[in-house]
Structure formats: structure tokens, C-alpha cells
Amino acid sequence: xxxxxxLTVVLASAACAAEEPGRLPLGxxxxxxxxxxxxxxxxxxxxxxTVTSERxxxxxxxxSGTVREVLVDVGAMVQAGQTLLRLDAADVTARVxxxxxxxxxxxxxxxxxxxxxxxxAASQHELDQTTAAVxxxxxMLAEAEAQEAYxxxxxxxxxxxxxxxxxxxxxAGPGQPLLTLxxxxxxxxxxxxxxxxxxxxxxxxxxxxxxxxxxxxxxxALVTRAVPAFGQGSRTFRVExxxxxxxxxxxxxxxxxxxxQRSDEGPRWIPLDAVVSRGQLTGVYVxxxxxxxxxxxRLGQEREGxxxxxxxxxxxxxxxRRPAPDLFDGRAVGxxxxxxxxxxxxxxxxxx
Numbered sequence: 001x002x003x004x005x006x007l008t009v010v011l012a013s014a015a016c017a018a019e020e021p022g023r024l025p026l027g028x029x030x031x032x033x034x035x036x037x038x039x040x041x042x043x044x045x046x047x048x049x050t051v052t053s054e055r056x057x058x059x060x061x062x063x064s065g066t067v068r069e070v071l072v073d074v075g076a077m078v079q080a081g082q083t084l085l086r087l088d089a090a091d092v093t094a095r096v097x098x099x100x101x102x103x104x105x106x107x108x109x110x111x112x113x114x115x116x117x118x119x120x121a122a123s124q125h126e127l128d129q130t131t132a133a134v135x136x137x138x139x140m141l142a143e144a145e146a147q148e149a150y151x152x153x154x155x156x157x158x159x160x161x162x163x164x165x166x167x168x169x170x171x172a173g174p175g176q177p178l179l180t181l182x183x184x185x186x187x188x189x190x191x192x193x194x195x196x197x198x199x200x201x202x203x204x205x206x207x208x209x210x211x212x213x214x215x216x217x218x219x220x221a222l223v224t225r226a227v228p229a230f231g232q233g234s235r236t237f238r239v240e241x242x243x244x245x246x247x248x249x250x251x252x253x254x255x256x257x258x259x260x261q262r263s264d265e266g267p268r269w270i271p272l273d274a275v276v277s278r279g280q281l282t283g284v285y286v287x288x289x290x291x292x293x294x295x296x297x298r299l300g301q302e303r304e305g306x307x308x309x310x311x312x313x314x315x316x317x318x319x320x321r322r323p324a325p326d327l328f329d330g331r332a333v334g335x336x337x338x339x340x341x342x343x344x345x346x347x348x349x350x351x352x
Contacts, residue, residue, distance in 0.1 A: 030334030031327055035287060036341035038268045038309060038317040044259045046210065047191045051254040054186035054242065055157060059179040063150040065089055067170045072179070074164050078155045084179055087172060089151030092144065099144040103137035110134045159183040162252060182252045187243045189221055191258040192236040201226050201260055207241050208259035211250055220244050221258070268309040271341050272302060274319040285320035286313065287333050292320070294329040306341075 065087035072084050110130035116122035163180040172178060189209055193201060201207070205223045221241035229237060241258065274284050276294070283296045300308030309317075320327070321339055 030332040031292065031324070032335045032337075033285075033287070033292075033323070033327075033333060034321040034337050034339050035318045036271055036274070036321055036339050038270045038319065039306075039341055040268055044208070044261050045197070046208075046257040046259040047193050049189040049191035049209070049256045049258040051187055051211070051243075051250060051252055051256050052190055053159075053182035053184065053252045054188055055159070055183035056252070057156055057159075057181045058177040059084060059153055059156075059181055060175050060177050061087060061150050061153060061172055062174050063087065063089075063092070063147055064171070064173050065092075065151060067166050067168055067172055067178075069168050070164065070166065072161050072164075074161055076161045078159060078161060078181070080155055080158050082155045084153045084155055084161075085166070086153070087151040089148055092148045092151060096141070096144040096148050099137070099141040103134070103141045106130070106133045106137040153178065155181060157181070157183055160252070184251065187250065187252065188224065189241050189243065189256050189258055191239050191241075193239050193258075195235045195237070197260070198228075198237060201239055205260070209241070209243065210257040210259065212255065212257075267300070268317065269306045270297075270309050270317070270319050271321055272305050272307045273322050275299065275307065276323055284312070285323050285327055285329075287318060287320065287336055290333045292327055292329060292331045292333060 068086045068088045070085045072078060072082075078084065110133065113122050113126050113130045117124070117127045159181045160183075161179055162182050164178075166172060166178050201223060203223050203226055207221050207223060209219050209221050211217050211219065221243045223239060223241045225238070225240040227238040239258070270284065275297075276283055276285065281296055282299055283294050285292050286295055287293075295313050297312035298310045300310045302308075
């Protein structure tokens with residue numbers, strides 16, 4: 001009787017073990033799987049940049065004077081030759097009037113001496129003196145009129161006013177920036193690139209540009225200048241690139257990121273649907289000699305159905321897509337079909 005009871009317990013335990021929740025049935029039939037090869041996406045770095053214009057002018061004057069009126073404000077669209085502001089030039093206007101009167105007097109004197117010289121009543125020396133006096137008076141008048149012209153500040157080209165530093169009543173001095181004008185058509189980006197990329201970005205290279213918030217968030221640009229010197233303290237060098245296509249709505253001063261491809265090999269990426277979890281571990285099934293093998297991996301960031309492979313099998317890697325629950329390490333593979341997989345380029349952001 002005791003032997004029968006013990007046998008019953010053993011059979012019941014075996015039945016319970018076979019029906020243990022979470023255990024997978026171990027099939028012997030070869031599995032048909034779909035596989036994809038791991039892909040190395042192009043490795044890029046991106047750097048903060050600013051959109052600016054190929055034509056930018058800081059509007060200033062060559063004379064000292066009080067600002068009489070400012071005719072434009074920030075954001076105004078202006079045409080070439082349009083008056084932007086005027087200075088109070090009463091003293092210059094007075095000098096113009098005096099120079100004009102002096103020039104008229106010199107010309108009158110020259111005409112009288114020339115008439116006398118034709119009759120032999122004046123010498124050639126006297127005639128030469130009046131001729132020189134006329135030339136000097138005209139030069140003084142031209143100088144005074146040029147000074148008067150500096151009191152009216154005009155736009156050198158069509159563009160947008162981006163900064164304004166003066167108001168009516170302020171005192172303006174020679175060379176002092178009063179307004180900033182940019183031409184919105186020809187845009188470029190300017191970025192300060194870390195020293196470790198020196199020599200890898202050259203004039204003529206094509207770079208990517210990310211424009212957050214723009215209608216067209218990604219465009220290309222052509223490097224037009226790569227300054228071969230580092231800034232003191234920053235250990236960066238300036239790179240400028242002209243946008244090959246200026247998207248609508250992008251204005252000078254907008255934030256951007258410049259993307260360049262790294263020379264080193266990028267990380268490996270695998271399809272996200274190939275990953276299996278066993279507790280706190282993650283792995284992928286690979287096919288080795290017509291047999292499934294479960295290999296543990298360490299994963300990084302995810303992007304658009306792909307995940308970065310930080311650690312795992314080395315060399316060429318082919319993983320099983322969408323592994324069925326009945327797959328297990330060591331199961332034979334009947335047939336395998338290849339599904340194309342290509343990871344998107346991933347950009348490493350570098351700031352400052």
C-alpha cells in the first residue's frame with residue numbers, strides 16, 4: 001500500500017511539472033524563421049548652429065550728430081536706397097552754405113581775372129591763382145555736401161532690419177552701429193565645431209542641417225569656410241555653410257544643428273522586433289549551422305523600429321525576426337527567409 005501511494009505522488013508531481021505555468025513545450029520539428037542582418041548605420045555628430053545671412057550689414061554713420069528721426073523698426077522690410085534714419089545736421093548744412101558761397105566768389109574772381117588777362121591787364125600768375133582758388137573752393141563744397149549726405153542713412157541693399165540700437169534724441173558717433181540689416185534670401189549656418197573634428201570638415205563638403213520648427217526640418221548645406229584656427233579658451237573653430245535650399249519661414253537668427261558624418265565606424269543596429277526577454281536579460285536568436293542559438297545582448301537607444309547593439313556577439317550577426325514563443329536554444333532550423341533591414345542614421349549631439 002505504501003509503495004502504491006509513493007508512486008501516485010511521483011506521477012502527480014511529474015504531471016504538475018509538465019503543466020508548470022510559464023514553461024514552453026519543447027518541439028523537435030525544425031523551425032522556419034525569418035532573419036535579418038545587423039546593420040551599421042552611418043555615424044554622425046551634430047553641433048549647435050545659427051542661421052544667418054550671406055549679406056549682413058551693421059548700419060553706421062561717419063559723422064557725429066543727434067538722431068533726429070528713426071523711420072524703421074525691427075522686422076521692417078526695406079528696399080535698397082530707402083531712408084532708414086536721419087541725423088540733425090544743422091551745423092553741416094551751414095558749412096555747405098558757406099562752402100557754396102565761397103565757391104561762387106572764387107568763380108567770379110576767376111572770371112574777372114580771366115577777362116583782364118585776355119586784355120593783357122593781368123599776369124598769367126594771377127590767372128593761375130584764381131584757377132587754383134576755384135578748384136579748392138569746389139573741393140571744399142564737395143566735402144561739405146558729402147558730410148551732409150552722411151546725415152541721411154539709407155539701406156545699402158534690400159533686407160530685413162534685425163536690430164535697432166538708437167532712438168530719436170540719441171547721440172550717434174562715427175562707426176557706431178545704429179541698425180543691422182540682413183538680406184533674407186541667401187542664408188547660411190555658422191557653427192563652432194570642437195577641436196577633435198579639425199581637418200575632417202573642409203570647404204566643399206556637404207553637411208546636413210536640422211531646423212527645429214521649420215516647415216522643412218532637414219536640408220543640406222555646402223561648407224564655404226572652415227577657419228583653420230581655434231578660438232582662445234573655447235578650443236573650437238568656425239565653420240560656415242551655405243544652405244543649398246532656403247526653406248520658407250526660416251529667418252536669420254534661427255537655431256539650427258549642423259550634422260557631419262564621422263570618419264569612424266558607426267554602431268551596429270538590429271531590428272527591435274528581434275529582441276526577446278528572459279527576466280531581466282535581453283537576447284536575440286541567431287542561426288548557427290542550421291541551429292538556433294540564444295545570445296545575450298546589451299542594448300542602447302531605440303529609433304524607428306531599430307535598437308542600438310552595445311554589446312553582444314562579434315563579427316557578422318544575423319538575428320531572427322519576430323521569434324515565436326516555441327523557439328528555444330538548440331532547436332533545429334528548417335528554412336530561413338531573409339527580410340531586408342536598414343537602420344536610420346543616428347546623430348550624436350555635441351554641445352558647446
